[in-house]
Amino acid sequence: MILHIDMDAFFASIEQRDDPRLAGKPIVVGGHSRRSVVATASYEARCFGIHSAMPMFMALERCPHLVVVQSDKAKYAAVSSRIMEIFNDFTPVVEPVSIDEAYLDVTGCERIFGPPHNIAMVIKERIKKETRLTCSIGGAHLRFLAKVASDVNKPDGIFIIEQDQAQEFIATLEIKKIPGVGKRAMEQMEMLGIHTLGDVNRLSPAILQQKFGKFGNRLRNFAQGIDPSTVGADGQRKSISSESTLETDTSDMTFIKQQLLAHAQRVGRDLRRQELLAANVTIKLKFSDFTQITRQNKLTAPICSSSAIYREAVRLVEKTAMTKKIRLLGVGVSSFSDPGTPVQLDIFESTERKEEKWETVDKAVDKISSRFGNDIIKKATLNSPDKPS
Ligand code: TTP
Ligand code: MG
Numbered sequence: 003m004i005l006h007i008d009m010d011a012f013f014a015s016i017e018q019r020d021d022p023r024l025a026g027k028p029i030v031v032g033g034h035s036r037r038s039v040v041a042t043a044s045y046e047a048r049c050f051g052i053h054s055a056m057p058m059f060m061a062l063e064r065c066p067h068l069v070v071v072q073s074d075k076a077k078y079a080a081v082s083s084r085i086m087e088i089f090n091d092f093t094p095v096v097e098p099v100s101i102d103e104a105y106l107d108v109t110g111c112e113r114i115f116g117p118p119h120n121i122a123m124v125i126k127e128r129i130k131k132e133t134r135l136t137c138s139i140g141g142a143h144l145r146f147l148a149k150v151a152s153d154v155n156k157p158d159g160i161f162i163i164e165q166d167q168a169q170e171f172i173a174t175l176e177i178k179k180i181p182g183v184g185k186r187a188m189e190q191m192e193m194l195g196i197h198t199l200g201d202v203n204r205l206s207p208a209i210l211q212q213k214f215g216k217f218g219n220r221l222r223n224f225a226q227g228i229d230p231s232t233v234g235a236d237g238q239r240k241s242i243s244s245e246s247t248l249e250t251d252t253s254d255m256t257f258i259k260q261q262l263l264a265h266a267q268r269v270g271r272d273l274r275r276q277e278l279l280a281a282n283v284t285i286k287l288k289f290s291d292f293t294q295i296t297r298q299n300k301l302t303a304p305i306c307s308s309s310a311i312y313r314e315a316v317r318l319v320e321k322t323a324m325t326k327k328i329r330l331l332g333v334g335v336s337s338f339s340d341p342g343t344p345v346q347l348d349i350f351e352s353t354e355r356k357e358e359k360w361e362t363v364d365k366a367v368d369k370i371s372s373r374f375g376n377d378i379i380k381k382a383t384l385n386s387p388d389k390p391s
């Protein structure tokens with residue numbers, strides 16, 4: 003049995019918990035500038051149609067008495083770690099997938115904690131007792147169904163799909179509720195008259211493959227109650243990223259590079275703090291018309307230095323056609339490995355000396371940042387528009 007656990011209105015609930023004046027009120031977490039976007043909205047704010055990623059000015063239009071709370075990532079990360087530790091008390095097979103959600107494989111825990119619904123109740127009680135926060139839990143024998151299930155009784159709910167009820171649930175499951183279905187695929191499905199997973203069975207495998215490629219195969223498997231993905235037990239995040247909405251839309255490459263460097267430094271520091279190497283670098287760009295793209299590069303040798311992340315991010319941006327101004331940009335890394343293994347030691351040996359020097363610099367920067375705060379040190383490039391060092 004796989005459980006998917008997702009905290010309710012995570013950032014907003016933490017702020018409401020820590021300031022009783024905010025309890026029961028429509029609040030959002032995000033930046034104060036009108037150009038900021040909503041990171042998350044309390045359930046009271048959601049009644050006004052406010053949601054994550056909505057521009058702040060729009061949220062304020064929908065609810066003029068909305069309280070905007072400045073985001074405090076360090077605080078949320080600390081709560082997140084606490085929650086992940088709690089999960090580890092139930093099973094060693096925990097896969098955190100974002101700051102507020104994780105998959106747990108609880109097969110074999112039933113002898114200690116009882117049936118899945120009981121396990122979910124006990125986990126909810128522990129979280130509530132230790133963090134004063136609520137979460138929602140979904141359970142199923144298939145990973146994708148567990149994720150769908152955690153949303154069914156959100157907030158503060160539990161929904162378990164027993165194996166013998168799965169096929170019935172799948173037949174009427176709306177395609178838009180399935181994780182990973184993009185807007186374009188969704189539109190194409192609608193055009194073909196496909197609304198539920200049950201409808202997918204009506205399409206021939208050839209059509210599915212032709213129209214939706216690999217994703218078509220996955221959908222077909224889901225429709226037939228097949229999901230081979232298991233819960234990764236390494237207990238590590240699968241990606242680390244940093245992004246921000248710019249004060250004004252821009253196409254100024256010097257400025258864009260400065261921003262990329264700041265994000266690369268943040269991501270690099272997180273990566274090194276967790277003693278990981280990453281083999282994948284991603285950039286995210288949102289343009290002035292709110293369209294968004296991500297681009298990624300798979301590296302031959304994994305990295306952890308901020309300058310290497312920066313270099314890859316710049317390369318990706320330079321390959322992207324910039325027909326519109328940029329509104330938001332972000333840098334992320336994924337495909338982690340642990341530098342402690344012999345394979346990675348080989349990689350270190352083959353790494354250019356220059357890169358190693360940067361890693362030494364990065365470590366010194368990390369040490370100082372952790373004592374004096376993130377903004378104390380910036381590479382010269384951040385302050386001067388000269389060529390990146
Ligand atoms: P979510 O779990 O997607 O949202 P949530 O926990 O706020 O609300 P829900 O009850 O629906 O689960 O994301 C977790 C946190 O991640 C969220 O509190 C804030 C942050 N986040 C962003 O910063 N930007 C985003 O676009 C999203 C979706 C989330
Ligand atoms: Mg959540």
